[in-house]
Amino acid sequence: MALGAEASGRLAALLRDNAEQVTKRWTEIVAASLRGRLSQAELRRQLEELHRALVATGEQGTIDLDTEHATELRAVLAELSRGWARQGFSATETAIAVFALKDALLELIEARGGEGALRDYVAFAGLIDQMGLFTFESFVRTRESLIADQAEQLLELSTPVVKLWEGVVAVPLVGTLDSARAQVVMERLLQTLVDTGSPYAIIDITGVPAVDTQVAQHILKTVVAARLMGADCIISGIRPQIAQTIVALGIEFGDIATKASLADALRHVLRLSGVETARRQSRRDA
Amino acid sequence: MTAGVDLGHPQAQAIQSDEDVVRVRQLVRTVAVAAKLSLVDQTKLVTAASELARNTLVYGGGGTVEVTTVDNGRRRGVRILFADSGPGIVDLDLALTDGYTTGGGLGLGLSGARRLVDEFEIDTGAGKGTRVTVTKWAR
Numbered sequence: 464m465a466l467g468a469e470a471s472g473r474l475a476a477l478l479r480d481n482a483e484q485v486t487k488r489w490t491e492i493v494a495a496s497l498r499g500r501l502s503q504a505e506l507r508r509q510l511e512e513l514h515r516a517l518v519a520t521g522e523q524g525t526i527d528l529d530t531e532h533a534t535e536l537r538a539v540l541a542e543l544s545r546g547w548a549r550q551g552f553s554a555t556e557t558a559i560a561v562f563a564l565k566d567a568l569l570e571l572i573e574a575r576g577g578e579g580a581l582r583d584y585v586a587f588a589g590l591i592d593q594m595g596l597f598t599f600e601s602f603v604r605t606r607e608s609l610i611a612d613q614a615e616q617l618l619e620l621s622t623p624v625v626k627l628w629e630g631v632v633a634v635p636l637v638g639t640l641d642s643a644r645a646q647v648v649m650e651r652l653l654q655t656l657v658d659t660g661s662p663y664a665i666i667d668i669t670g671v672p673a674v675d676t677q678v679a680q681h682i683l684k685t686v687v688a689a690r691l692m693g694a695d696c697i698i699s700g701i702r703p704q705i706a707q708t709i710v711a712l713g714i715e716f717g718d719i720a721t722k723a724s725l726a727d728a729l730r731h732v733l734r735l736s737g738v739e740t741a742r743r744q745s746r747r748d749a
Numbered sequence: 750m751t752a753g754v755d756l757g758h759p760q761a762q763a764i765q766s767d768e769d770v771v772r773v774r775q776l777v778r779t780v781a782v783a784a785k786l787s788l789v790d791q792t793k794l795v796t797a798a799s800e801l802a803r804n805t806l807v808y809g810g811g812g813t814v815e816v817t818t819v820d821n822g823r824r825r826g827v828r829i830l831f832a833d834s835g836p837g838i839v840d841l842d843l844a845l846t847d848g849y850t851t852g853g854g855l856g857l858g859l860s861g862a863r864r865l866v867d868e869f870e871i872d873t874g875a876g877k878g879t880r881v882t883v884t885k886w887a888r
Contacts, residue, residue, distance in 0.1 A: 639771050639774075642767070672774075672778075672795070673774060673796045673799060674796065675796045675800050675858075676800060676858050676861060677799075677803060677854065679855065704789040704791075704792040705792065707789055707793070708789075708792050708796045708865065711793060711864045712800075712857055712861035712864070713857045713864070714857060
């Protein structure tokens with residue numbers, strides 16, 4: 464809802480003439496809802512900035528968030544909600560920061576009294592609602608971009624290829640293995656095989672909650688690709704419930720070696736590559 | 750008709766993207782844990798749901814899923830209904846054959862899902878969409 468030119472002027476004048484009182488009361492109300500998670504001084508600074516932008520916009524005439532001359536006001540609101548979203552404040556808390564201006568204004572208008580007081584307050588409240596909604600939207604946008612960033616980071620994070628031994632690399636898979644991740648895993652693994660010249664690769668699926676036909680197909684393709692490059696693949700981390708599910712589904716791993724744990728797989732590979740492992744005798748037995 | 754009384758409201762979820770398939774898995778796991786299915790049965794049901802949800806998405810062009818806790822007087826279980834209004838399955842026997850696929854998969858999804866659950870019902874035909882109902886009982 465836009466605020467007419469006249470009302471805007473009155474609001475700007477009201478805010479300007481009582482700047483100290485309004486920002487002080489505004490800060491108090493918001494601070495109470497935040498319970499000390501943002502310092503009073505910092506909060507005061509942010510609200511004063513918003514106050515300034517609101518006065519500046521009001522002095523130029525109609526306050527409407529959709530128009531050209533409200534650009535600064537929009538920027539200040541967006542900046543505030545972005546900052547709060549990143550600091551982990553909730554959407555409600557961020558919106559309350561704007562809505563609290565209503566309470567501060569109401570006290571002012573009540574004290575002043577006069578004929579158009581009620582009409583003015585309703586008009587002002589409408590504008591503040593619009594500002595609150597705008598804050599809310601920027602807040603959600605910020606959160607969404609945060610989530611998208613994190614999803615991207617997860618894709619990077621969750622697919623490390625680690626060297627377990629001379630000539631043995633392992634990929635510990637964690638979470639859901641969709642096509643995008645399967646592609647990343649396969650590329651990483653094949654590249655690491657080339658870089659390290661390893662003849663053995665272990666794919667560990669301990670962290671994969673459910674192995675369905677799609678996941679199995681991705682793993683099988685990775686194994687076949689690794690074989691084409693001359694490397695042997697072992698699948699480890701097959702838990703009892705996964706084994707039973709794979710059998711019921713009818714998936715066949717053919718001649719691909721599978722082991723219950725990563726340790727078993729490593730022992731298997733070391734034996735294949737001719738590394739002798741022996742348990743050291745304890746002193747008492749000697 | 751499968752036996753059993755519905756307990757509580759079914760939880761619905763749309764299947765329109767790969768992310769939705771992940772959500773279906775999580776929803777089914779939550780309900781299965783609440784219905785006290787064993788870890789093996791949870792995993793089997795989640796895997797079956799994953800297969801059927803992907804079929805709904807890939808072959809049915811998207812659809813919906815409904816997950817309900819059921820009780821037949823002696824045991825509790827979880828019932829899942831997958832529905833789409835896609836082209837339907839023309840030859841059901843062929844579709845339920847191991848290794849048969851019209852996509853690029855292993856051809857084990859539908860037949861495998863049937864082996865993973867206790868009750869399996871499918872209502873389909875050319876041009877009438879597909880409705881698959883599966884139930885897994887707690888032991």
